[in-house]
Amino acid sequence: MSGILVLEQLLNGLGYGLMLFLLAAGLTLVFGIMDVLNLAHGSLFMSGAYVAAEAHTRTGSFTAAIVIAVAVTVVVALLLEVLLMRRLYTRDHLAQVLATFGVILVADDIVKMAWGPSPVMAPTPAALSGPIELVDGLPYPSYRLVILAGGLLVALALYLLVNHTRIGMRVRAGASDRPMAELMGVRVGRIFNGVFLLGAALAALAGALMGPIVAVQVGMGEAILIPALVVLVIGGIGSVRGAFVAALMVGVVDTIGRAFVPMLLRATLPPATAADLGPLFAEVAMYALMVIVLIFRPSGLFSARS
Amino acid sequence: MKSSSRSLGLGLLLLLLAAFPLVAPLFGLDFYIGFVRRVLVVALAAASLNFILGFGGMVALGHAGFIGMGAYTVVALSDAGVVSAWVMWPAAALVAGLVAALIGTVALRTRGVYFIMTTLAFAQMLYFVVVSLRRYGGDDGYTLMSRPGLLPGLDLGNESNFYWVVLVIVALALWWLHRATQSRFGHALMGIRDNETRMRALGYPVFKLQLVAFAIAGAIAGLAGALLAGGNGFVSPATMHWTQSATLLVMVVIGGLGRSWGGPVGAVVWLVLEEALKQHTEHWHMPLGLLLIAVALWAPKGLAALYRRRLPLTPTLSPEGRGSKATP
Numbered sequence: 001m002s003g004i005l006v007l008e009q010l011l012n013g014l015g016y017g018l019m020l021f022l023l024a025a026g027l028t029l030v031f032g033i034m035d036v037l038n039l040a041h042g043s044l045f046m047s048g049a050y051v052a053a054e055a056h057t058r059t060g061s062f063t064a065a066i067v068i069a070v071a072v073t074v075v076v077a078l079l080l081e082v083l084l085m086r087r088l089y090t091r092d093h094l095a096q097v098l099a100t101f102g103v104i105l106v107a108d109d110i111v112k113m114a115w116g117p118s119p120v121m122a123p124t125p126a127a128l129s130g131p132i133e134l135v136d137g138l139p140y141p142s143y144r145l146v147i148l149a150g151g152l153l154v155a156l157a158l159y160l161l162v163n164h165t166r167i168g169m170r171v172r173a174g175a176s177d178r179p180m181a182e183l184m185g186v187r188v189g190r191i192f193n194g195v196f197l198l199g200a201a202l203a204a205l206a207g208a209l210m211g212p213i214v215a216v217q218v219g220m221g222e223a224i225l226i227p228a229l230v231v232l233v234i235g236g237i238g239s240v241r242g243a244f245v246a247a248l249m250v251g252v253v254d255t256i257g258r259a260f261v262p263m264l265l266r267a268t269l270p271p272a273t274a275a276d277l278g279p280l281f282a283e284v285a286m287y288a289l290m291v292i293v294l295i296f297r298p299s300g301l302f303s304a305r306s
Numbered sequence: 307m308k309s310s311s312r313s314l315g316l317g318l319l320l321l322l323l324a325a326f327p328l329v330a331p332l333f334g335l336d337f338y339i340g341f342v343r344r345v346l347v348v349a350l351a352a353a354s355l356n357f358i359l360g361f362g363g364m365v366a367l368g369h370a371g372f373i374g375m376g377a378y379t380v381v382a383l384s385d386a387g388v389v390s391a392w393v394m395w396p397a398a399a400l401v402a403g404l405v406a407a408l409i410g411t412v413a414l415r416t417r418g419v420y421f422i423m424t425t426l427a428f429a430q431m432l433y434f435v436v437v438s439l440r441r442y443g444g445d446d447g448y449t450l451m452s453r454p455g456l457l458p459g460l461d462l463g464n465e466s467n468f469y470w471v472v473l474v475i476v477a478l479a480l481w482w483l484h485r486a487t488q489s490r491f492g493h494a495l496m497g498i499r500d501n502e503t504r505m506r507a508l509g510y511p512v513f514k515l516q517l518v519a520f521a522i523a524g525a526i527a528g529l530a531g532a533l534l535a536g537g538n539g540f541v542s543p544a545t546m547h548w549t550q551s552a553t554l555l556v557m558v559v560i561g562g563l564g565r566s567w568g569g570p571v572g573a574v575v576w577l578v579l580e581e582a583l584k585q586h587t588e589h590w591h592m593p594l595g596l597l598l599i600a601v602a603l604w605a606p607k608g609l610a611a612l613y614r615r616r617l618p619l620t621p622t623l624s625p626e627g628r629g630s631k632a633t634p
Binding site for chain 1: 365367415418419426428430434435438548549555556559563595601606
């Protein structure tokens with residue numbers, strides 16, 4: 001197994017992990033502060049991907065597409081928050097699961113009405129369509145590098161926002177001990193509005209960036225939601241740092257499961273068995289990681305409330 | 307309602323259900339025999355989930371995994387040349403029950419949302435296991451060669467015969483589940499749901515009781531899976547997708563958490579609505595989604611609670627309950 005291949009797969013894993021982080025960050029903030037389990041978070045991701053694909057095709061500008069996708073999704077999230085989420089704050093998780101699962105059904109149908117049931121083409125920006133020779137013998141798609149850079153930038157910005165600003169301090173205070181934070185004069189409810197919209201913007205950004213490399217289709221939100229929740233749970237609910245670490249772990253473990261384990265199996269087992277087992281490891285790796293973590297730390301790696 | 311008039315109502319319902327395959331062809335409704343059979347089986351699966359969710363307070367989001375285990379046990383046995391339902395169905399329940407016991411051993415260590423997610427994670431793993439089983443069709447699913455054999459001379463390939471067998475099994479299983487909730491075991495389970503700390507202090511083996519309940523629910527879901535497989539003659543991993551688990555959860559809540567009829571009522575309402583909407587519009591998800599939001603907001607105790615108002619309501623999930631608001 002060559003070093004180049006390992007490096008390439010590692011980059012893929014990091015890229016996937018960073019996208020998961022963009023999703024999980026919003027989810028964990030909302031969850032951590034308001035204790036609201038929002039299954040419809042994936043629908044915001046889907047909204048970002050569809051709007052970006054549409055805007056990119058119409059305007060021809062990738063930057064404009066991202067901006068429009070984020071703006072539209074934030075407006076959708078605002079509507080969602082005012083019409084529904086507000087009423088769910090004080091309800092149990094079951095009611096939240098139920099209502100936001102309802103939102104998924106509605107969102108999928110709206111998208112189906114607007115764009116039809118078949119996948120939509122999300123163009124790769126022309127300037128980024130070619131590969132870049134990272135090191136000798138490793139041409140890497142430049143678009144994937146942009147995703148990596150974008151993800152890292154957002155992660156850094158979010159880290160600074162949460163850990164080194166006044167607003168971030170209030171967010172953390174709300175997440176770790178809400179009644180106390182409120183007693184100290186933090187208006188947690190208002191902060192939540194902002195956090196929910198920020199989370200929506202991050203989800204939309206992830207959707208817009210992922211569009212060109214995954215299939216933009218109805219149900220894409222449900223498909224990505226589960227890995228995002230896995231990240232959330234591994235990291236510990238309410239911890240952005242935990243979400244970051246867990247996202248990278250999941251990204252890398254997923255890549256190991258997808259790229260290296262099948263290779264190892266092919267080298268050691270009969271071909272038929274290896275071909276059967278390979279895909280299994282790829283899909284299961286992430287869940288196995290989560291179960292292992294939970295066995296040793298039943299509330300995640302960096303739970304904000306442990 | 308008095309118990310005598312209640313048994314009368316139940317008897318009438320059973321009679322109506324039993325007569326359906328005889329009456330349906332007269333009205334050209336033959337197609338619906340299969341539909342009603344499916345509703346019966348799903349009602350059983352929902353009731354088994356209600357057993358741990360409503361009575362046990364365990365918000366498990368992986369129930370479709372156990373249904374799938376039952377269905378794929380039938381597939382595996384059928385593939386190996388076994389045709390007897392006497393072997394297939396108990397085996398399906400046993401396998402699903404054992405898998406549930408294993409999963410429960412790990413999942414029951416966690417609380418709150420972590421419990422929801424752990425059960426989901428295990429169900430996802432099971433899903434991908436069957437997807438990778440190419441011998442059983444992988445992604446495309448597996449078509450069973452024939453309906454299982456039950457008694458010599460009873461042809462289960464006949465739609466009505468299979469329907470009646472399913473009706474008998476579902477009725478018996480539902481009755482048994484109902485009895486279980488009324489037993490000492492059932493009361494202990496509800497006690498744990500309402501106040502785990504107190505039950506532990508009283509000396510109840512909380513973990514053991516919950517584990518047994520979890521395994522029972524898994525076994526019954528597995529039996530439902532076996533019946534579904536036999537009825538459809540086809541099994542695919544789609545039966546085990548996480549959205550199916552969510553749908554079961556939805557049925558239970560719509561019907562009524564912790565009410566003996568909650569699961570079945572929810573399954574009937576959901577499946578009938580789905581079927582009716584599908585015939586009128588391609589966009590049948592949206593009305594269901596809106597219904598769901600409405601139920602979550604305004605009828606959190608489910609439809610069964612609207613009826614029998616006078617009785618004291620079953621307590622909702624306690625703050626300590628699994629998957630409730632409590633922080634872990």
